[in-house]
Amino acid sequence: MNKAYKEFVGKIVPKIDACLDHYLESIDCRLVLKRAMLYSIDAGGKRIRPVLTLAIVKSLGVDLDDELVKAASAVELIHTYSLIHDDLPEMDNDDLRRGKPTNHKMFGQAMAVLAGDALLTTSFEWLGQLAIDDSKKLVLIIALSKAAGPLGMINGQVGDIKGENVQYNLEELKKVHYGKTAALLEYSCYCGSLLGNATEQQQTELVEFGKKFGLAFQIYDDILDVVATEEKLGKKVHKDNDENKNTYPQLLGLDGAYDALKQNITEMQKILARLQQLGMDCNLLSGFLDYFKISEG
Numbered sequence: 001m002n003k004a005y006k007e008f009v010g011k012i013v014p015k016i017d018a019c020l021d022h023y024l025e026s027i028d029c030r031l032v033l034k035r036a037m038l039y040s041i042d043a044g045g046k047r048i049r050p051v052l053t054l055a056i057v058k059s060l061g062v063d064l065d066d067e068l069v070k071a072a073s074a075v076e077l078i079h080t081y082s083l084i085h086d087d088l089p090e091m092d093n094d095d096l097r098r099g100k101p102t103n104h105k106m107f108g109q110a111m112a113v114l115a116g117d118a119l120l121t122t123s124f125e126w127l128g129q130l131a132i133d134d135s136k137k138l139v140l141i142i143a144l145s146k147a148a149g150p151l152g153m154i155n156g157q158v159g160d161i162k163g164e165n166v167q168y169n170l171e172e173l174k175k176v177h178y179g180k181t182a183a184l185l186e187y188s189c190y191c192g193s194l195l196g197n198a199t200e201q202q203q204t205e206l207v208e209f210g211k212k213f214g215l216a217f218q219i220y221d222d223i224l225d226v227v228a229t230e231e232k233l234g235k236k237v238h239k240d241n242d243e244n245k246n247t248y249p250q251l252l253g254l255d256g257a258y259d260a261l262k263q264n265i266t267e268m269q270k271i272l273a274r275l276q277q278l279g280m281d282c283n284l285l286s287g288f289l290d291y292f293k294i295s296e297g
């Protein structure tokens, strides 16, 4: 495990957690709504999206402060809303998430929908309130809207639902994975490049890194659904197969899925090498590649 990455995660995740809790606690709304929002926010997520943003900002030589932590954490609200809605009976119908009862199991379906809606809208409020340059704020708000909306995550989810019992080809599957998973991770890298004042060339590479990381992240998620246990994942396994979902193992076989994952990892390593040549210290960012434990295959 990359030491710089481990130390960074150990220090930054508690700050992200505290930021999320502090601002959500301060909202003057019905207590049950606040509890439902905080339940899923505090349910043990890895915070990989804000961590990625902040790792990029730091690697670009900018000191992290509370405002930057808030800027980076806005995407976590959207990620959490997407999981709450994805778990609903009308979508994936899951009872367990991160080893705990899903939001609608705790608060009922109506409150789960509303808690998700509230997290989604609060995310944009946070970005709008940031004490950073107005033009940067606007660019971030548009980028996050695109990543989370019908050009990104929502489109991916529709592709996922419409793909049940329909065989996608690799290009079609990549598009679904891009929307479902990579769009938010790509945004996280874009956000980091903007807040860290990356050059245009660095920004292009960082956005590509996010896209590849996101695709690898979803391929790995597909693989885990086949090879991992419910205990390890904190959610049901083998669901993709049971629901006839389009996944990398279903399309390419398990070995083919591992090969695709390895190819993405190699491409990410090449991007990091190019970023290093562009003057960025990529030691911390290389730690994100350790997330994929391909030896399990």
Ligand code: GRG
Residues within 6 Å of the ligand: 044, 045, 046, 047, 048, 082, 083, 085, 086, 091, 098, 153, 154, 157, 180, 181, 217, 218, 221
């Ligand atoms: C319902 C609008 C709407 C969108 C749902 C993102 C998504 C679209 C559904 C969630 C289920 C899923 C397979 C998402 C793919 C991305 C993924 C692997 C999410 C899990 O992300 P982690 O591992 O979660 O970062 P933690 O628990 O660490 O926060």
